[in-house]
Amino acid sequence: MNNDIYVVIEHLRGQVADISYIMLAAARDLAQVTGGEVVGVLLGQDVKALADNLAADKVLYGEDAALAEFTSDAYQLALAGLISENEPRAVFFGSTTIGTDVAGVLSARLDLPLVSSCLKIADGVIVSQICGGKIMAESGLADTTTFITVIPGGYKPEEGQGGPPEVTPVSVTVADLKVALKKYIEPEVADVDITKEDVLIAIGRGIQTEDNIELAEELGELLGGAVCASRPIVDQGWLPTARMVGKSGQIVKPKLYLALGISGAPEHAEGMVEAENIIAINIDPGAPIFDVAKYGAEVDLFDLIDPLIEALEEAR
Ligand SMILES: Cc1cc2nc3c(=O)[nH]c(=O)nc-3n(C[C@H](O)[C@H](O)[C@H](O)COP(=O)(O)OP(=O)(O)OC[C@H]3O[C@@H](n4cnc5c(N)ncnc54)[C@H](O)[C@@H]3O)c2cc1C
Incomplete structure (x- = not known):
């Protein structure tokens, strides 16, 4: 296991989600304690340019046609390979529909621990807001690669913006997928936006x-x-x-x-x-x-x- 902190970059339809920048800021705080680098993990197709504004020390870029649209299935396969091979100290996911979907299954699949709802990293301690925000729980990193899902509120997105970082292409194995995106369903048209x-x-x-x-x-x-x-x-x-x-x-x-x-x-x-x-x-x-x-x-x-x-x- 190395001391690097991986951040799974969340993006949809050509836009990096704010939670990705928030995770990078949290990862920076943790990396200062572990002594490793902040490594963005960007998956997709033709999205390399999305790395330009990420405040990471480097970005691992996994490209595949099967990653052109997000599916939990494809992300799990791509990330399982990368994480098993490189054994980072921790991996951040957004506490979002996308992030929790991937992190939960990967945690079970790879038998790695998951700390959920992290608001802040304070001197290496993971501070989570749980039970609908009523309880603040503190945890540390486990002896193995630790997964952490991050909620917004502890860091501003601007704190995770910067770059451009060095981008390293990595090969990802994404085969035998069971789920495919058929179409996007746009939200109902509102009377007020x-x-x-x-x-x-x-x-x-x-x-x-x-x-x-x-x-x-x-x-x-x-x-x-x-x-x-x-x-x-x-x-x-x-x-x-x-x-x-x-x-x-x-x-x-x-x-x-x-x-x-x-x-x-x-x-x-x-x-x-x-x-x-x-x-x-x-x-x-x-x-x-x-x-x-x-x-x-x-x-x-x-x-x-x-x-x-x-x-x-x-x-x-
Ligand atoms: C997967 C998932 C997704 C979710 N997505 C969303 C989402 O997108 N948006 C969302 O909002 N929630 C979402 N929720 C639900 C969320 O967890 C909370 O249950 C919800 O936000 C609580 O709504 P609330 O604050 O209105 O109600 P409550 O938590 O019941 O809070 C009501 C508040 O009103 C206060 N209050 C009561 N009477 C008065 C009064 N007379 N004057 C002043 N204050 C008073 C109480 O003290 C209390 O704090 C989601 C939950 C899950 C599991």
């Missing part, structure tokens, strides 16, 4: 009833923004899927994200942590939303909304 809004009023389970959404809409109108939501609100059919923020929804970066009654679970935070100003309103002082918020008030949202609406109306 929440990814383009500067102001978002985000509601969570704390809003309590469907009728109360009206209050958030009123606030949105006064602040010149739109209403978006956490997953439970969408799951109940109170708002369309296109309004959902997070892992299974949209990634938003508004100037203002006013979170009303949202706990701030990692799956939600993943979609909003890059907002310029996050204001959290929650009755629970331990709610993880306060960890990512710039401003917060430990208050009942129903005690706040009416006076806020009145104040905004007066200010008009």
Whole structure:
């Protein structure tokens, strides 16, 4: 085993995902402790140029027609070969649909340990945010290559941008695939594109009833923004899927994200942590939303909304 830290670069349709840069920043912190290099692992076809902006010491580039579109099957095969052969100290994956899919199966297939939901590397300690963000767990590297899935929030994407690094082509074995991508299904066309809004009023389970959404809409109108939501609100059919923020929804970066009654679970935070100003309103002082918020008030949202609406109306 060597001391290098591998980062599996996540990209889709010609774009490097922000989580890849976040992982590179985390990997740099870990590499400083292990004394190894930060090595990006870029898989795909005709995507070598995506390495240009990666803050890695070097990039291993595995090209194959079967990797032209992401499938977990193809990534697992390509990575299993590379990891078994090179035995890096650790391998970072995004705690995303793509990353968790690959990391979980590879961990079982190669019998290597997996630390999930890493937020930060602190002096070589892996700090994970688990149980919906309510518990911070600390772990160290195992004696074997250790897999780590990374959630956003601990590092800014800009910290993992840089380069261009040296790119080394590597041969990957990808054969007998059982899964193939047939087509991309575009998300439903939305009445409002929440990814383009500067102001978002985000509601969570704390809003309590469907009728109360009206209050958030009123606030949105006064602040010149739109209403978006956490997953439970969408799951109940109170708002369309296109309004959902997070892992299974949209990634938003508004100037203002006013979170009303949202706990701030990692799956939600993943979609909003890059907002310029996050204001959290929650009755629970331990709610993880306060960890990512710039401003917060430990208050009942129903005690706040009416006076806020009145104040905004007066200010008009
Ligand atoms: C694979 C997977 C994918 C997921 N994808 C997503 C996703 O894309 N987006 C997403 O949002 N979630 C997603 N989730 C769900 C996620 O884990 C959380 O369960 C969800 O985000 C919680 O939503 P919430 O914060 O609205 O509800 P809760 O966690 O129930 O939080 C409600 C909050 O409201 C506060 N509250 C209650 N009443 C009041 C009041 N009167 N005033 C002020 N505060 C109040 C409470 O203190 C609490 O913090 C996913 C989960 C999984 C497993």
